Amino acid sequence: MTTGANTSSSGFHRSTSPNRRQFVQAAAGAAGLAAMASAGTLFAQPGSGRRGRFLIQPGATVLFQGDSITDAGRKRDDNEPNSQPAMGDGYAWLAAAEMLVDRPDADVKFYNRGISGNKVYQLAERWQQDCLDLKPDVLSILIGVNDYWHKHNGQYDDTIEVYENDYRALVKRTKEALPDVKLVVCEPFVLKVGAVDDTWFPDFEGYPAAAKRVADEAGAVWVPFQSMLDDAAKIAPPEYWLRDGVHPTSAGATLMAHQWLRSVRRAGFRARG
DSSP: OOOSOSBOTTSOBTTSOOOHHHHHHHHHHHHTHHHHHHTTSSSOOTTOSOGGGOSSOTTOEEEEEESHHHHTTOOTTOOOTTOHHHHOSSHHHHHHHHHHHHOTTSOOEEEEOOOTTOOHHHHHHTHHHHTGGGOOSEEEEEOOHHHHHHHHTTSOOOOHHHHHHHHHHHHHHHHHHOTTOEEEEEOOOOOSSTTOOGGGTTGGGHHHHHHHHHHHHHTOEEEOHHHHHHHHTTTSOHHHHBSSSSSBOHHHHHHHHHHHHHHHHHHGGGOOO
16 A cells, blocks of 8 residues: 655655664654653744644644544543543553643643544534534544445445545535634545455555645645554564554554654744644
8 A cells, every 4th residue: 555655745755665663763763752842843832933843732622533543542521632541442542641841831722533443425414513613723633444345245325536525524614614724634544454354455545645634735734644544563463553454553653642742843934834
């Protein structure tokens, strides 16, 4: 599985297989975000005069949206920001926790409204309450694997064109209601293990490509999870990262959190709302 680029998100050229040291060094770079953030990389420091360069400002509300990968077993009757039970056990909580530790004075509020099994149209059905009413300053969306998976197993009959058009409409609706929102669009992903076999390809590969088009049109930050996992699977077997080909293990969720933070940090002032 490839994303059509010559170079992956972790910096490895597609034509060469990274050795263990290269991959660990790349992961260590992402894991070192705590030190970078404390030096003003993820948040502007008080009095620095550099607020406009940072995607996540002090006092911001950050919302993670998606399906079970984002849901990650969150406690849905806990509506408090920055609550671990409310955030679940996945990448959303791990990324939020990193930032909460980095800058406890930044007063950033993190929410998770992912729901297991969701497809794009189901996000749209609950978007007012679970997104627009929260008025996020930064909105991160990971959606798409169910749009294909449920079609693949006969439980859903829409097409990739419906996925892309529904996604584009959702983003348009969001930007009309929240014109200053900063968007983060995450790449849908799978690895060939467990529920994911040869019959998924090449059809599934169209979904990450569609999400990338939506992200590019919206000027969103792009988080390249598929290319990250493709590289990771060269170092450890797919089941080390995704227990069934779709849902992350602890190691996979941690790697996702690192990639999310890295992408947001790199985007900085280049992101457009």
